[in-house]
Amino acid sequence: MNENECIIGIGSNINPENNIKTSLTMLAQKVEVMKTSSWTKIKPLGIIEQDDFMNGAVKIRTTMSMEELIHYLKGLEDGIGRDRTLPKYGPRMIDFDIIVWNDEIVDNDYYTRDFVRNAIDELK
Numbered sequence: 802m803n804e805n806e807c808i809i810g811i812g813s814n815i816n817p818e819n820n821i822k823t824s825l826t827m828l829a830q831k832v833e834v835m836k837t838s839s840w841t842k843i844k845p846l847g848i849i850e851q852d853d854f855m856n857g858a859v860k861i862r863t864t865m866s867m868e869e870l871i872h873y874l875k876g877l878e879d880g881i882g883r884d885r886t887l888p889k890y891g892p893r894m895i896d897f898d899i900i901v902w903n904d905e906i907v908d909n910d911y912y913t914r915d916f917v918r919n920a921i922d923e924l925k
């Protein structure tokens with residue numbers, strides 16, 4: 802089986818310390834967590850009448866394909882209580898985004914959001 806390395810951006814603004822800790826514990830049950838970035842408080846984008854976000858990233862190794870990992874991460878988000886009926890830039894229990902897959906940038910947020918780029922660069 803091939804192993805893949807990827808970096809996942811993580812964010813939360815609803816009980817972020819607890820939800821990020823829980824998500825990392827759950828993630829480590831299925832993949833190898835290699836390293837985590839530092840965490841940064843960020844003002845919300847779009848809908849500003851909400852709590853600040855806590856954002857960072859985690860570098861992992863997995864035998865899952867990208868499609869399998871995306872499906873798994875969506876399941877984790879749902880399990881932690883993410884409400885997908887909220888607006889795109891609304892409050893989040895937890896949010897996972899694959900930013901780097903096997904050294905390739907796969908999410909344009911790396912280029913447009915400094916906090917994403919800083920967290921990713923910390924893990925490269």
